[in-house]
Amino acid sequence: MDAISEHTLPRLSHATLDVRSALRPAQRHALAWRDIAGGLGLWRLGVTLGWLDIKLKYRGSVLGPFWLTISTGVMVAAIGGVYGTLFHMALKSYLPFLALSLVLWNVIGGLVSEACTTFTQSDGMIRSVRMPFFVHALRVVVRTIISFLHNLPVIVVTFAIFGVSPGWVCLQSLFGFAVWTVDAFAACFLLGALCARFRDIPPIVGSVMQIAFYITPIVWRADQLGSKGWWLPLNPFDSLLEIVRQPMLGEVASMEVWTLSVVVSAVFCAVAWFVFARVRARLAYWM
Template sequence: MYKYSTVTAVSDIAAAARRMPLVGILGWQDVRQRYRRSALGPLWLTISMGVMIATIGIVFGSLFNSPMTEFLPSLASGIILWGFISTVISEGCTSFIASDAIIRQLPIPLFVHVLRMAWRNVIILGHNLLILPIVFIAVGKSVHPVLFVSILGFALLVVNLLWMALILGAACARFRDLSQIVGSVLQVIFYLTPIMWLPQSLPAKVSAYLLDFNPAYHLLEIVRAPLLGHPPSAMNWTISGALAIAGWTVAVLFYGRFRRRIAYWL
């Protein structure tokens, strides 16, 4: 039984991967529909995020007595990436619920709706990344060739976010209050992760526990570190990779077990 359900889950995920053109169209349509009749479209999010980064950078940089050339690029990249991570996870909770009409009417792989949600947020992330060059120019920070390593880190980050969204999407279809709990947990993780503060500002003993055992930090760092000009550590890669393997193993088993029930839960 478990073997059959696992094969079914893998088949659904593989079938969804073959529907990437459909995923692309649906994702673009979501963005266009969300910002329909808006003069700047998703750039409004970019502008508001840029203002927030500038404000937080000035205030917290002064409070922590951190050099702006180091603090502001770290803050900007951290907030932009965390916005992507938290949005994918929170919208992953409603990825099936928001597509209930399509699920009931069209026999397409359910994982398509998770990919659609992720692609939509990748598009929005692309707009928000326009802030980084402005920040780098403002503080006089140069670009290092290690920057391209962030592409590999981003791919691994997305792989991890997809299994999280898949599990949460199925679980929240059954238990609707779970999405509220996820939102609260994300807020706690935000403050425990070095986004609004620098890792080196912590004492060594506190840093060893707060950073080494924080998966969100490692997932963030495999993308942010290359953007800031230094490669991620071996621990960052190891934990992120192990998280992807373990997470997808659990996700396939979980999705295979409950995939057929999702349409009845909606």
């Protein structure tokens, strides 16, 4: 390798590109794995791309990404007012729950819809340089995390107003977020690839997420369903939400919820992995 000089740029060297038509599944899995490893090596690029996306979206607006904070705050206030009255609930306990649930759902819903364009939005880049596809997934995940951080004040302010203090238990939610992060990459690979091939999937995903919003305990509480809520464990979004939400509200998430989340995530990641390994070599042709 060229000595790293302070005054000249190093020559690109010592790289090897070996591309074969991979026919055996084992080769495909090895190549998919290499894609992820290469993408992790380029993490600075993925993070910068995600960060620039946010910067770009709010360039020229006075409040910048804090528009997100405001719109979420307004949504919490509006939905809280209407549903609090409808459900005859004390705002003191309902609003913190609602603020937290809505912000967390924004993360899930936002990620799922953006995962659909993981690869199609970078078509120019994909067609002009060889780059691990993981970089594009990282870009989407980073974008989602930045949006979430801008929504955090809504939770903090609501909790402060109503005097909710979750205590140290809330750190348990970090494990939940870890599961979410892995699922997020899987979603980017799976939905990104499927949507690149079939261009009518994003609207289908949109409708599914809309339905999911109403059948998941977000604006309502699971205990309001009482014994009629037996089907809730069948909704994977319910347990995934609980592993983060319960600790943040100061309760320990149940073993049942954790088991369900881990099992659902494992299956989801396996499906995503197989699809990605299968189509990785074709993605550039679909742009």
